[in-house]
Structures are given as C-alpha cells and as structure tokens.
Amino acid sequence: MPAIRTRGLTKRYDGGWFGADVTAVEDVDLVVEEGEVYGFLGPNGAGKSTTIDMLLDYARPTAGTAEILGHDAQADSEAVSERVGVLPEGYGLYDRLSGRRTLEFAVEWQGATDDPDALLSRVGLDPDDAARPVGDYSKGMTQRLALAMALVGDPDLLVLDEPSSGLDPNGIRRLREIVREEADRGTTVFFSSHVLGQVEAVCDRVGILDDGELVAVDTVDGLREAVGASSTLELTMAEPTPTDVVTDEGVSAVEARGTRLRVTCEDSRAKARVVADVLESGHDVVDVGSESASLEDLFAAYTDGDAPTGGVDGETGDGEADGEQRLTDESADAAEVISR
Amino acid sequence: MTWQQIARKDFEDAVRSKMLWGIMAVFVGFMAFVVGVTLANSDGGGASGDAALGLTAQLGQLFVPLIALIAGYMAVVGERRTGSLRVLLGYPHSRWDVVLGKLVGRTGVIAVTLGVGSVVSIALVALATASPDLGAVAGLLGAIVLFGAAITGLAVGISASVRSRGTAMALAIGSVLVFLIVWDAAAAGAYALVTGALPGLEAEPWYFLLKRLNPVGAFRVVAGAFVDGYIHEFFSLGLEQIPEGTETEQLAVENRVDGSLPVYLSEWVAALTLVAWALVPSLVGYLRFSRSDL
Numbered sequence: 255m256p257a258i259r260t261r262g263l264t265k266r267y268d269g270g271w272f273g274a275d276v277t278a279v280e281d282v283d284l285v286v287e288e289g290e291v292y293g294f295l296g297p298n299g300a301g302k303s304t305t306i307d308m309l310l311d312y313a314r315p316t317a318g319t320a321e322i323l324g325h326d327a328q329a330d331s332e333a334v335s336e337r338v339g340v341l342p343e344g345y346g347l348y349d350r351l352s353g354r355r356t357l358e359f360a361v362e363w364q365g366a367t368d369d370p371d372a373l374l375s376r377v378g379l380d381p382d383d384a385a386r387p388v389g390d391y392s393k394g395m396t397q398r399l400a401l402a403m404a405l406v407g408d409p410d411l412l413v414l415d416e417p418s419s420g421l422d423p424n425g426i427r428r429l430r431e432i433v434r435e436e437a438d439r440g441t442t443v444f445f446s447s448h449v450l451g452q453v454e455a456v457c458d459r460v461g462i463l464d465d466g467e468l469v470a471v472d473t474v475d476g477l478r479e480a481v482g483a484s485s486t487l488e489l490t491m492a493e494p495t496p497t498d499v500v501t502d503e504g505v506s507a508v509e510a511r512g513t514r515l516r517v518t519c520e521d522s523r524a525k526a527r528v529v530a531d532v533l534e535s536g537h538d539v540v541d542v543g544s545e546s547a548s549l550e551d552l553f554a555a556y557t558d559g560d561a562p563t564g565g566v567d568g569e570t571g572d573g574e575a576d577g578e579q580r581l582t583d584e585s586a587d588a589a590e591v592i593s594r
Numbered sequence: 595m596t597w598q599q600i601a602r603k604d605f606e607d608a609v610r611s612k613m614l615w616g617i618m619a620v621f622v623g624f625m626a627f628v629v630g631v632t633l634a635n636s637d638g639g640g641a642s643g644d645a646a647l648g649l650t651a652q653l654g655q656l657f658v659p660l661i662a663l664i665a666g667y668m669a670v671v672g673e674r675r676t677g678s679l680r681v682l683l684g685y686p687h688s689r690w691d692v693v694l695g696k697l698v699g700r701t702g703v704i705a706v707t708l709g710v711g712s713v714v715s716i717a718l719v720a721l722a723t724a725s726p727d728l729g730a731v732a733g734l735l736g737a738i739v740l741f742g743a744a745i746t747g748l749a750v751g752i753s754a755s756v757r758s759r760g761t762a763m764a765l766a767i768g769s770v771l772v773f774l775i776v777w778d779a780a781a782a783g784a785y786a787l788v789t790g791a792l793p794g795l796e797a798e799p800w801y802f803l804l805k806r807l808n809p810v811g812a813f814r815v816v817a818g819a820f821v822d823g824y825i826h827e828f829f830s831l832g833l834e835q836i837p838e839g840t841e842t843e844q845l846a847v848e849n850r851v852d853g854s855l856p857v858y859l860s861e862w863v864a865a866l867t868l869v870a871w872a873l874v875p876s877l878v879g880y881l882r883f884s885r886s887d888l
Contacts, residue, residue: 307887307888310684311683312887312888313887314885314887332687332688335683335684335685335686335687336686339684342684345678346676346681347678348607350607351610359603362599363682363686363687364685364686403681
C-alpha cells in the first residue's frame with residue numbers, strides 16, 4: 255500500500271461570470287511508496303501547494319481521488335491526520351501563545367505523549383525562545399516550531415510544504431538531518447520545494463510538477479540519465495598532461511587546457527575511476543573539481559522543454575536562502591560552479 | 595470528537611487577548627454609567643434597584659449584540675485568514691469540531707464577559723442603594739447570557755460561512771441593523787399586507803410571534819419576565835398605531851391580544867427562539883464551511 259496515491263487529481267477554479275476558469279492541478283497520478291523520501295518539485299505557481307492541500311483535505315478536488323496510507327483523503331481526513339505530520343504552506347500560529355504552549359497543544363491535539371522540550375531541542379529552538387509568544391518569532395524560528403509540530407506523535411508520513419523557506423543554513427542542515435532520521439525510522443517523507451539542491455540532497459525520488467501537470471517522476475540519478483546529462487571532472491595537474499592518460503570507457507570527451515584536464519563523463523561513477531587511473535599512471539594531481547548536472551538543469555529542461563545546458567540558473571526567488579545553503583553544502587557545490 | 599480541545603484553546607487564547615479585556619472594560623463601564631444615571635434620576639432606594647435592571651435590559655438590546663458580534667465574527671474566518679486553521683486541521687480535528695469548539699469557546703467567553711460585567715454593575719447598585727431582588731438579578735443575568743449566546747451563535751455561523759474578514763464584518767453589522775431597526779418595521783409591513791392596516795394597540799397574535807423571532811425581540815420577552823415594567827424597543831419607528839397617552843402597562847402582550855395568550859407567545863418559546871439562534875446559524879455556517887476550500 256503506497257503512502258500517497260492520487261488518481262486523476264484535478265483542481266479547477268471557477269473564474270466567475272467574467273473570468274476564465276483556471277486549472278491549478280490537472281490529472282495528477284502520484285504514487286509515493288511507504289518509507290521513501292519523495293521530493294515534489296516545481297516552480298512557484300506550478301500547483302504543488304494546491305496538490306498538497308487536496309491531500310490534506312484543505313481543498314476539495316474538482317475530479318480524481320487521493321488516498322493517504324490507505325485512507326480516502328476527503329472522507330477519512332481525521333484518520334489521515336492521526337498518522338500524518340504536516341508542515342503546510344501559508345500556515346499561521348497563535349501569536350499570543352508561547353512556542354512551548356503551542357507545542358503542548360499540538361501534543362494534546364495529536365493525542366501523543368511527546369516531550370515538548372525534546373522536540374524543541376530536536377528542531378534547535380532555544381528554551382528561552384520557546385517561552386516567548388510566537389508573535390515575536392522570526393520567520394526561521396516560526397518555521398522550526400512548525401516543524402516540531404509536524405513531528406509530534408511520530409507520524410508515519412510527513413508532508414512538508416516548502417519546509418526550508420525562512421530557514422538559515424543551520425536550520426536547513428537541521429531540517430535535512432531530521433528528514434534523514436525520520437526516513438531511517440521508516441517514516442515516509444513528502445517534501446515540496448522549488449529549491450533543487452535540497453531535494454537532491456535528501457530525496458530518493460523526485461516528481462516534477464509544471465503548470466499543474468506531473469511532467470516527470472524518477473530517482474535523482476534516473477532523472478539525470480533520462481535527460482542525458484553528463485557530468486564533468488576537472489583535474490588540475492602539476493604540469494601539462496596529455497589527454498590520453500584518460501582511457502575510461504565511461505568518458506565521452508577529454509580536453510586539455512594548460513595544466514587542466516576537463517573530462518566529460520557519461521556516468522558519474524567514471525569520475526572516481528579516472529582520478530584513480532591518473533594517479534596510478536604517475537601524474538601529480540594538484541586539485542580535483544567536479545560538476546554534476548544539477549537538478550536545476552533538469553528542472554529547466556523539464557519545465558521549459560529545452561535541453562539542459564550548463565550555467566542555467568533555474569531558480570528564481572528564495573535566492574538568498576539557497577545561496578547560503580549552497581555555501582554550506584558540498585553536494586550543491588556543483589550547481590555553484592555552473593552558475594559561476 | 596475533539597471540539598472540547600478547540601473550545602479550550604479558543605477560550606485560553608481569548609483570555610490572552612487584549613481585545614476581550616477591552617470589551618469587558620467597556621461593558622462594565624457602560625453598566626456603571628447606567629447605574630449612575632438611574633441613581634441620579636430616582637429618589638426611592640427600592641425603586642432604583644428595579645429601574646437599574648430595566649435600564650440594563652433596555653440598553654442590553656444594543657450592547658449585547660455588539661459585544662457578541664465583535665467577539666465572535668472573527669472566530670473561524672480569522673483563523674482562516676492567518677492560516678492557523680491549516681495547522682488546526684492538520685491534527686485529527688474535523689471541521690465540525692472546529693465550528694462546534696469555536697461556538698462553545700466563544701459562548702464561554704461571552705458568558706464570562708457579560709456575567710462579570712453584569713455582576714459588577716449590580717454590585718454597584720447594591721452598594722449604592724438597597725439591592726434589587728436577587729431572583730430578578732439572576733433571571734436577568736440568565737436572559738442576558740442566553741441572548742449573548744444566541745448572537746454568538748450567529749457570529750460564529752457568519753464567521754464559518756465566509757472567506758474574508760470584510761464580508762464577515764459587513765454581515766455582522768448588517769445583522770445588528772436588521773435586528774434593531776429593520777425587523778420590526780418588516781413585521782409591521784407584513785401585518786399591513788395581510789390585514790390591510792398597520793398593527794394597533796390590539797393586533798393578531800401572530801404579529802407578536804413575528805417580532806419575537808427576532809433575537810432582540812425574544813430577549814425583550816425573556817428579560818421582561820424578570821424586570822418590572824415594559825422593556826421598550828431600542829429603536830422604535832412608530833409604525834404601530836398606539837394611541838397617545840397609553841399607559842406602559844397596557845403595552846404588555848397580554849393586553850394587546852384578544853382572548854387568552856397562545857402558547858407560542860409564552861416566555862419559554864422566546865427562550866427557545868434564542869436557543870435556536872445560538873445553534874441554527876452555526877449549523878448553516880458549518881455546512882458552508884465543510885464544503886469549501888480553506
């Protein structure tokens with residue numbers, strides 16, 4: 255039984271007497287298997303939140319059905335809520351309640367026995383801050399509290415809608431740790447984002463939503479292959495080196511520029527072999543750099559219909575948080591290199 | 595069924611809200627004013643206690659709906675706008691739990707506000723003069739709280755039905771105007787249409803029922819059971835053809851209906867009308883809320 259299954263899920267908004275109808279989500283068939291971390295990607299306005307709203311019964315589908323952990327999302331919404339932890343988009347908290355009191359309410363509502371202090375420390379919210387009213391919180395603190403509220407009652411499924419928005423690099427790292435911990439405990443995580451580096455770092459599978467339609471579903475590696483993306487290895491040698499030191503069959507092109515060797519690999523696993531071969535052949539390697547086709551390229555390819563190209567900065571909005579995140583995250587360095 | 599949790603949260607949140615204390619202060623201030631005015635205008639100590647009750651009921655027609663609507667019209671739509679409803683419904687609460695919890699929570703808030711305000715003002719009277727009959731005080735208190743609950747039910751119903759704060763506010767203000775001014779005029783108009791003449795001092799019994807379906811009218815009846823003398827409409831457009839020089843005692847419904855009073859003109863029916871106002875609009879609001887997107 256999948257954690258999430260939608261069939262023909264569609265949401266149209268009536269444009270009224272004079273406006274045109276707007277289709278926010280069209281015929282989405284989504285399957286999220288139990289125990290996986292599923293990244294739900296798409297540009298702003300693609301319909302991610304509308305889809306999630308229908309999964310959580312915040313909005314009613316125009317057509318189609320959604321099943322969560324075997325329960326109908328609409329008819330059994332309370333049964334769904336009992337097993338699902340939610341960090342919704344556009345949520346608000348009660349400004350006058352303290353963070354700790356808010357969390358106590360969440361524990362009570364979920365019928366759980368969690369220790370609020372343990373949850374607070376898990377999301378990295380200071381006990382002093384937890385005593386203050388939520389109305390005084392920064393966006394990042396609010397987001398941490400909301401994440402703690404989603405974790406109450408050890409849910410079987412976590413639905414996180416843009417969980418990294420407003421978080422600083424530390425918060426994003428902590429979020430990622432929590433997602434991994436939860437996944438290790440068998441929790442299914444459904445994670446929406448328009449920031450690709452984050453999804454790339456934690457997700458098993460990715461679905462890309464564009465203009466209300468699910469345009470691609472695959473593993474991160476699979477998506478790379480599907481688009482035919484290649485990754486590049488850049489070796490800085492102690493002295494100019496002929497290109498024929500690289501003989502690996504996973505390599506499609508080698509280019510020499512001064513002391514640098516630029517090796518284009520069709521298979522990212524070839525990179526390690528190439529480095530080992532070069533070292534074994536007695537050449538002195540000063541530095542190794544790597545660029546992999548990032549999800550940004552894939553994203554651009556899927557949403558614009560163009561072939562992926564290096565240097566495309568597929569992201570708009572949330573640039574600050576993303577920039578900071580890249581600086582702190584090695585796995586996203588590749589994207590950084592490309593956009594330079 | 596988790597509505598108790600929501601009711602408790604709502605009550606706790608309201609207690610922290612400055613607005614609630616502001617409303618209570620205004621209400622107590624208003625009651626103190628009423629008491630002061632009554633004392634200044636009366637000579638006998640015994641009369642002033644009853645007069646204070648009468649004036650409280652009189653002004654309560656305006657103040658209770660205002661307070662209840664102010665405290666209630668944001669109950670659901672406010673959480674909808676801030677997004678806290680998304681959090682609330684992320685837990686195992688149904689939309690019915692939300693509406694019922696809000697109804698109970700806000701009614702509790704209103705009951706406490708009106709109760710404290712009324713007790714304070716009556717204590718002031720008791721200190722200044724001979725205290726009014728305690729049974730009458732308790733009865734009027736009950737009538738005011740029931741009236742407050744009726745209007746709170748309407749406010750929560752409005753709040754659950756609409757998507758924006760502006761719409762909720764317009765409906766709340768509109769309903770006060772309807773109850774205080776339009777309703778009685780419409781009843782008189784309906785009477786004229788059916789019988790060919792505006793109601794006079796004596797009128798068909800159903801005309802009085804029509805006026806009592808208005809929660810304000812029902813409150814006048816229920817409160818009148820505990821207050822000496824006739825409680826006048828807050829605004830009277832003078833559409834009833836009452837001869838000049840009519841004694842206020844003659845305005846009692848018993849004297850205006852031919853023969854014995856039908857059951858539907860009893861105080862109990864008026865009280866039930868208030869209960870219906872507390873429940874039916876919330877039910878309608880829930881039905882609309884349950885079908886809509888957040």
